Structures are given as structure tokens and as C-alpha cells.
Amino acid sequence: MGMAAESQFHVLAVDDSLFDRKLIERLLQKSSCQVTTVDSGSKALEFLGLREGIERNHPNALSTSPKLHQEVEVNLIITDYCMPGMTGYDLLKKVKESSAFKNIPVVIMSSENVPARISRCLEEGAEEFFLKPVRLADLNKLKPHMMKAKLKNQKLEEIERPSKGANVEPEIKDSTEIGIKMLPLQSEFEPKQLHLQVVQQEEQTLSNNKRKSMEEGLSADRTRPRFDGITTAV
């Protein structure tokens, strides 16, 4: 049963340096994240399923290419700033301009401490700016995002369930049938059209996950014992 693995926080790490990719991958793994690394901004967009010019103008992009998106569920993007071709800043902009992915938090890394650069990135919507070399302690700043994603899924399930009524289709056991699973991390009090559409699909999977887990006596939390500790601390 691959449910437990799929519910792990998935980070897409982007860096043109093999060395830095290896480092950030280990850091993230050590922080209990599932990691995918790519060496350029364009590969990152490809991985997300965003192709130049196609996604942006297609309001139905989600429904027209479900096969493309079904494998991809990215909870956070962490990218180097200085890269040839598409910089981290360019990638940030493209992600934030995309209707499908603008809610994915983006973190920028840089070896240079340039205040103007930092504020530009934050203004463009970056969640955090990490100075290289990135350390385990820095990744702790991402834990709230991970917790929010997890709690959000649980909360949405609780909120959505009563209103679902006859719409519930418990037959969806395999999560690969679901379209894009987006885990928006912004405030729960900001309803978004797209968000709701995706959430309905997400919620079904989650309620199945929870039901299954409870039936089997396994807590979904068990796969990530770390976060239990953090929850109580919060």
C-alpha cells in the first residue's frame, strides 16, 4: 500500500550544481521529506506539468490532461537563485503566475546576501529566502508549512464531509485516478475557486486514507513521528 509514501511532504529542489543538489537532497531527506531534484528551472516546470504558454491560457488544463498531472504532487519548491537560463526568480514568477501552481510555496536559496535580491523575491511571493550553505536548522522554518499542509488536509476533510452528502464516491481507492493534488498552504480563510475544485478530489482520497488507516489500526501519523512532536510543541 503506497498511501503512506504518497502522503509524505514532497519537495521539488532546483539547482544547476550537482554538488548543491546532493546537499539539499540529503538535508530534505533528513527532514523526512520526499525529494525530487532537477537541474534547471525549465525542467522544474516540465516536472510540474507546466509547459511554456500552454498551461496559462487553459482554464481547463486540470481536466484536459489528468494523465500528465497524476504522478506529480509537489508541496514545496526550493530553488537556487543563480542559474543559467531561467533563474530562480524567473521560476518563482512562472509558478506564481500559473493558476494551477501559484499556491505551492517557493523557497529561494542563494550564496549571496543581497538585500535587494531578497526583498524582490519575497515581494514576488517567495515564502522564504535561505542563504547558502543551507543547514538543517533552516529547514525547520519549513516545518510550519508541512504541518499546515497536513492539518489542512485533515481539516478540509472534516469541513467538507458534511456538505458532500451523496457526492461521496468511496470507490476511488487509487489516488492515481485523482487529478492534480494541490495542498494550498495559505490561510484557510481564503477560499479559492480552484482550491475547492481540487480539494474535493483530495478530500476523497484523504477520507479513504484515514478510513483505511483507522481500520488497519495504523495512524497515518506514524509514518512521520517527527511531526507529532512538533504538533504538541505548537
Added chain:
Amino acid sequence: MDALVAQLQMQFRDYTISLYQQGFLDDQFTELKKLQDDASPDFVAEVLSLFFEDCVKLIGNMARALDQKGTVDFNQVGASVHQLKGSSSSVGAKRVKGLCVSFKEFCEAKNYEGCVRCLQQVDIEYKTLQTKLQDMFNLEKQIIEAGGRVPQVDIN
């Protein structure tokens, strides 16, 4: 057996501490060690290996760029220095990183002699570090072969 292990462990501890004290390594190296565990038991060795490969490659680039007497592209040299500065910083190679900082300044000032000097120093420095770390890894190996465990060294 135990006496041998204890002796080796002490040697290892002293040696490691000396590397920090002499400025070869800084706390970023300590951070790297934190990332090594049962899931990734050779992480530090792998990363260092990549770093030294980077050194060879980048220093080669710098040497070639500086060889173009009269038409040296200092931006090109600077770009390689910048990369080396980044990786040495990420690995905790304190002296190498320090040299890269000066090197970068010489590139920006388009100071040919300064650059050539730095290049020579960086070359010596990374090779020295490589030897020192090899010695440190050998001590680790000896400890394990003698049936002991590699101690956590507290650098404070």
C-alpha cells in the same frame, strides 16, 4: 583490543580538533556530519569526493582562462572562483573559501598577478586539505577495523 581502540579514538579526536583549530575546517563540516546516518553512511565521503572533483575542474578552468595572456577574461575566471567559493563554503573548507574571497576581489580588479598567485595558493590548499581529510578517514577506518566506533567529536 580495547586499549588500541581507545588510543585510535583519541588520535582521531585530537586530529579532528586540530583541523578545526588550524582553520582547515569550519562548523559547516560539522553540519555535513549531522547529515550522515545509517540511511546515508557515506554521505560525507561522497560530498567531499564531489568537492575535490569540482576543485580539479574549476582550477583547470581558471588556469586556462588566465593562460590567455593579454586577453584574459576575468569574468570567466571570476565565475569559476564564485562556484568554488560556493562549494568550499558548503563543505566547510574554510581556508579554500577564504582564498576564494581574495581571489574574487582580484578578478574584479582585473589584477593578473593577484589572480595567478591566488590560483597557485588555492591549488596547494585544496590538495593539502585532501591529504588531511584522507588521514582523518584512515583513522576512522582503523578504529572500525579494531572493532571500535568512531567517536562524535565535539568542537567546542
